[in-house]
Amino acid sequence: MRRILIGLTLVAITFAQPVDEFIIRGKETIRTAIANWNEGEMIAARAYFERGLNFGEKEWLFRYYIAYADDQLVHYYQAKSDKKSALKYLNNGIDHLNEVIKLNKDFADGYGLLSSLYGEKMGIQPWTGIMYGSRSSTLIRKAIQLEPENPRLYMIQGTSSMFTPEKWGGSKERAKELYLKAAELFKSDNPSPLMPDWGKSDIYAWLGQLEEKFGNYDQAKAYYEQALVVDPENNWVKHQLMTRLTVKSARENR
Amino acid sequence: MKHISQYIIVLMSLLFGQNTIHVTGNVTDGSGDGLAFVNVYFMDTLEGTMTDETGHFAIETTLSEGRTLRISHIGFERKDISLSAENLHKGIQIVLTKEYMELDPVSVTAGSFTMADEEGQTLTSLDVVTTAGAAADIFRAIQTFPGVNQVDEGAGMYVRGGDVSETTVILDQATISHPYKYESDTGGYFGMIDPWLLSGTYFSTGGFSAKYGNVLSGVLAMESLDLPDRSSVTIGAGLAAVSGGGSWLIKPNKLAIQFSGNYSDTQYLFKVNGGEDRFEQVPTSWDGNISAIWKYSDVGQIKLFHFVNVDEIAVNVDGPVYDGTLMNDNHSRLGNIQWRHLFGRGVFVKSSLSVNQFGQGLTLGNLDKSLEDLMWKWRTDISVPISEKLKLNSGLIVDDLETVLSATFPKDPNDLRPEAETDSYNVDYNTLHYGFYSEGEFTVFRRFFIVTGLRADILDTPRQWVVDPRFSVNYRLSETQFLKVATGVYHQYPKIQYLDDWIGNPNLKAMKAIHYIVGYEYKSEITDFKAEVYQKNYENLVLENPVTNYSNDGIGYAYGADFFLKGTLPLISGWVSYSYLQSKRKELRYLELVPTDYDINHNLTAALKTQFGAMNSLGLTYRYTTGKPYTPALNDWNSARLPAMQRLDLSYSRLYPIGQDGLLVIYASVSNLLDRTNIYGYIYSPDYSERTEMKSTHGRNLYFGFTMTL
Numbered sequence: 001m002r003r004i005l006i007g008l009t010l011v012a013i014t015f016a017q018p019v020d021e022f023i024i025r026g027k028e029t030i031r032t033a034i035a036n037w038n039e040g041e042m043i044a045a046r047a048y049f050e051r052g053l054n055f056g057e058k059e060w061l062f063r064y065y066i067a068y069a070d071d072q073l074v075h076y077y078q079a080k081s082d083k084k085s086a087l088k089y090l091n092n093g094i095d096h097l098n099e100v101i102k103l104n105k106d107f108a109d110g111y112g113l114l115s116s117l118y119g120e121k122m123g124i125q126p127w128t129g130i131m132y133g134s135r136s137s138t139l140i141r142k143a144i145q146l147e148p149e150n151p152r153l154y155m156i157q158g159t160s161s162m163f164t165p166e167k168w169g170g171s172k173e174r175a176k177e178l179y180l181k182a183a184e185l186f187k188s189d190n191p192s193p194l195m196p197d198w199g200k201s202d203i204y205a206w207l208g209q210l211e212e213k214f215g216n217y218d219q220a221k222a223y224y225e226q227a228l229v230v231d232p233e234n235n236w237v238k239h240q241l242m243t244r245l246t247v248k249s250a251r252e253n254r
Numbered sequence: 255m256k257h258i259s260q261y262i263i264v265l266m267s268l269l270f271g272q273n274t275i276h277v278t279g280n281v282t283d284g285s286g287d288g289l290a291f292v293n294v295y296f297m298d299t300l301e302g303t304m305t306d307e308t309g310h311f312a313i314e315t316t317l318s319e320g321r322t323l324r325i326s327h328i329g330f331e332r333k334d335i336s337l338s339a340e341n342l343h344k345g346i347q348i349v350l351t352k353e354y355m356e357l358d359p360v361s362v363t364a365g366s367f368t369m370a371d372e373e374g375q376t377l378t379s380l381d382v383v384t385t386a387g388a389a390a391d392i393f394r395a396i397q398t399f400p401g402v403n404q405v406d407e408g409a410g411m412y413v414r415g416g417d418v419s420e421t422t423v424i425l426d427q428a429t430i431s432h433p434y435k436y437e438s439d440t441g442g443y444f445g446m447i448d449p450w451l452l453s454g455t456y457f458s459t460g461g462f463s464a465k466y467g468n469v470l471s472g473v474l475a476m477e478s479l480d481l482p483d484r485s486s487v488t489i490g491a492g493l494a495a496v497s498g499g500g501s502w503l504i505k506p507n508k509l510a511i512q513f514s515g516n517y518s519d520t521q522y523l524f525k526v527n528g529g530e531d532r533f534e535q536v537p538t539s540w541d542g543n544i545s546a547i548w549k550y551s552d553v554g555q556i557k558l559f560h561f562v563n564v565d566e567i568a569v570n571v572d573g574p575v576y577d578g579t580l581m582n583d584n585h586s587r588l589g590n591i592q593w594r595h596l597f598g599r600g601v602f603v604k605s606s607l608s609v610n611q612f613g614q615g616l617t618l619g620n621l622d623k624s625l626e627d628l629m630w631k632w633r634t635d636i637s638v639p640i641s642e643k644l645k646l647n648s649g650l651i652v653d654d655l656e657t658v659l660s661a662t663f664p665k666d667p668n669d670l671r672p673e674a675e676t677d678s679y680n681v682d683y684n685t686l687h688y689g690f691y692s693e694g695e696f697t698v699f700r701r702f703f704i705v706t707g708l709r710a711d712i713l714d715t716p717r718q719w720v721v722d723p724r725f726s727v728n729y730r731l732s733e734t735q736f737l738k739v740a741t742g743v744y745h746q747y748p749k750i751q752y753l754d755d756w757i758g759n760p761n762l763k764a765m766k767a768i769h770y771i772v773g774y775e776y777k778s779e780i781t782d783f784k785a786e787v788y789q790k791n792y793e794n795l796v797l798e799n800p801v802t803n804y805s806n807d808g809i810g811y812a813y814g815a816d817f818f819l820k821g822t823l824p825l826i827s828g829w830v831s832y833s834y835l836q837s838k839r840k841e842l843r844y845l846e847l848v849p850t851d852y853d854i855n856h857n858l859t860a861a862l863k864t865q866f867g868a869m870n871s872l873g874l875t876y877r878y879t880t881g882k883p884y885t886p887a888l889n890d891w892n893s894a895r896l897p898a899m900q901r902l903d904l905s906y907s908r909l910y911p912i913g914q915d916g917l918l919v920i921y922a923s924v925s926n927l928l929d930r931t932n933i934y935g936y937i938y939s940p941d942y943s944e945r946t947e948m949k950s951t952h953g954r955n956l957y958f959g960f961t962m963t964l
Contacts, residue, residue, distance in 0.1 A: 022300070040291060044304050047293035050326060051300045088329050125779075131378065134915060138483040169911050 035233040060103035067093040108147035115139035151185035201231035279346030292327040364740035369455040386873035387903025393445030400816030400831035401459035406934040410441020415812025415837030416471025428590040428608030461740025464691040464707030492959025494523040515542040539565035554595035574944035580618040605634040619670030623661040651689035686714035701730040720745040782820040810839030828862035873905040922958040929954040
């Protein structure tokens with residue numbers, strides 16, 4: 001009897017908020033996978049959230065994190081010039097996010113990430129611009145309308161502005177304004193543990209890349225260093241952006 | 255409840271410590287290769303793992319038989335396996351099958367083309383409006399598809415050996431009984447509907463489903479725009495037209511009003527390009543439309559759509575015995591209210607009530623015709639998913655048509671002199687038509703899709719009814735390849751004047767066609783290739799008869815092959831279509847089986863585009879069609895052919911983005927770049943001793959303008 005009582009107590013603790021704990025653990029898994037920039041780990045993190053759909057609760061949030069993992073895999077395969085795999089995950093992410101915004105109409109991060117994925121799709125398949133250009137900008141506007149203080153949304157908008165050709169309304173100056181606003185908002189960004197909180201370190205990576213484009217290598221380096229202060233495990237900055245900047249500066253100083 | 259039982263299972267395993275077992279297995283693809291990174295997990299406890307690089311997996315668990323293991327991998331179909339003593343013992347072997355790109359079954363059905371700004375469609379709206387020579391007209395863009403023959407410079411849709419009147423045009427369930435501007439016997443010069451007003455278009459050259467009735471050859475079904483994302487204003491001006499429009503988003507995702515208007519006066523077009531002297535009144539038109547969309551919930555909306563068009567033209571006609579002016583003025587109006595609602599369990603209902611009015615006045619010599627049409631139509635379509643493999647579509651159509659037609663016409667069709675002998679008639683005709691259909695969309699298995707249905711049409715005056723079975727099969731050979739077969743019976747009621755008590759025959763039955771189509775399609779993200787062969791047999795066609803005026807003794811057939819290739823290369827994109835056709839009929843004044851007036855044996859079109867810089871687009875459309883038949887001597891029906899027709903059109907456009915969403919487009923086009931004079935027919939004297947040519951109305955022709963959206 002005592003064993004049963006102890007068991008029941010244990011179960012009560014274990015399953016107090018099993019879905020929430022599952023999500024928090026998943027967030028950590030994906031964070032580590034991204035930090036390690038490891039294909040298998042990222043797919044495993046995605047698979048973890050896919051299993052979470054079985055809870056039958058917070059489906060919108062599980063789908064969001066699946067799409068977030070998809071997005072990371074898109075970046076991974078693009079860096080490896082594997083367009084086919086990138087498109088596979090991109091289309092999957094878009095499908096999940098379209099469900100997310102149906103399931104939770106007030107979830108600003110859902111609209112924001114979907115806008116970003118449409119932007120990436122236009123980057124890979126420029127001919128889809130006619131279909132998704134306007135949709136992408138409508139989605140991000142809607143997201144900002146819902147959560148004007150959400151830093152990730154300004155980061156997404158800034159990236160869109162940075163990569164959109166000037167003749168199509170893109171502007172690096174505008175991108176910088178948006179990135180700086182995002183960086184400022186990240187300082188006070190404190191979402192609940194279940195909600196998306198990515199980007200705190202990446203915003204400095206984006207600012208650094210923008211400064212690189214302006215030719216301000218010292219400023220770029222300062223931003224990359226700042227990114228590593230926020231997240232010392234940010235391998236993207238540590239191994240890719242920093243290395244690239246060092247090579248570039250060395251070439252120009254030759 | 256599900257969660258509680260889930261927890262209890264885990265709880266029991268924790269408390270009573272069942273023996274731990276290893277569930278192992280391999281996941282492979284269809285070719286036997288191991289699949290890495292496959293998600294393998296139990297449905298009840300979320301215990302799971304991923305396969306290694308060889309496709310092997312192992313899960314340690316405490317519960318065994320009867321549980322469901324889910325295997326899921328992106329790009330492959332998900333599989334659920336129930337654990338049994340046998341597969342636990344032997345290890346589980348799982349073969350995943352590739353998941354195919356989801357395609358709307360309609361978009362890959364035999365004979366069909368779709369146009370919308372979504373992936374998987376044949377064309378996007380930008381493709382339509384930038385097709386050189388199409389003058390931003392959807393009908394003209396469709397003429398570049400295989401199976402549509404161009405018989406003159408107009409926009410008439412002659413589909414697979416059928417007459418222009420055998421293609422029905424539908425907007426939001428409402429039938430547009432006169433869909434052309436500057437309407438003529440061969441259709442008209444432009445389509446009535448602006449392509450920018452459309453969100454989606456379905457065009458079928460045959461084998462279409464039971465949804466469509468009272469039509470023998472083709473269907474053009476259009477959907478007007480839904481709620482816009484934002485408010486906007488569009489203005490445009492060109493050498494022959496000014497236009498304006500806008501969207502007013504009153505409440506995002508809820509309520510919007512959209513409107514546009516266009517005034518066209520071609521006098522400057524002809525001043526610049528010459529040819530003004532051929533008209534007493536150059537073509538002039540105006541049109542306007544307004545729509546209101548109210549999305550009253552996430553699953554329902556009401557849409558009001560209204561358009562008006564007025565056009566007139568007076569062109570000089572030089573005949574061998576009579577020179578005169580053909581005067582033609584038309585006015586039409588369509589009002590439609592449509593309700594759409596998605597009920598529980600995926601039951602989707604669409605219902606519309608429309609009124610379509612058309613009036614025409616036409617005079618030339620002793621020919622004087624006046625027509626007034628008024629059609630009320632109510633249509634409801636219901637779609638019910640019965641299971642994952644079966645969807646039932648049904649519908650009910652009731653329409654009321656009133657036609658008042660009065661005409662004075664020459665006894666000899668070739669003698670238009672005012673003093674020549676004439677006949678006249680007045681028809682006041684009113685009839686009710688009821689249609690009903692029911693069809694099933696069966697996914698027999700993953701790659702095998704069938705649409706089969708039955709429709710019935712009943713006409714009140716003259717009272718008669720017909721039943722049409724329809725059947726189409728689509729088999730997916732691989733991710734990108736499809737085999738399709740379609741067949742069906744199609745009926746269409748004769749034109750009103752043939753049913754008149756006095757000049758026609760009120761006992762005429764509906765004309766009948768049977769379609770047989772076999773096709774193949776290869777469809778990837780950047781390439782679409784379609785090849786189809788078909789046969790159409792016609793019965794009960796209307797034939798002149800000395801005793802009863804007309805009878806149903808006419809017969810005919812058409813057979814041919816259509817090819818379509820659309821693709822994107824680094825520098826060039828576009829499509830090429832080729833159609834081969836043989837079409838013969840014994841119909842109307844042709845008392846023997848002879849080639850039809852639109853029997854165009856070879857029809858080749860290439861519509862190509864290239865982009866240079868990000869903002870410049872150059873389009874080129876080339877067409878070649880063999881000459882159509884004509885009658886060179888009395889009763890020697892369609893025994894000769896006109897020279898082949900060729901035409902090259904060129905267009906250029908440049909885009910200037912304005913702000914975040916605005917866009918300025920400037921464009922210029924040269925039609926008939928080679929300045930070729932094509933002959934579209936001859937006008938004969940009554941004894942066929944003299945003739946004059948009916949030639950292209952335009953030589954080389956320049957047009958330019960702009961549109962701006964803010």
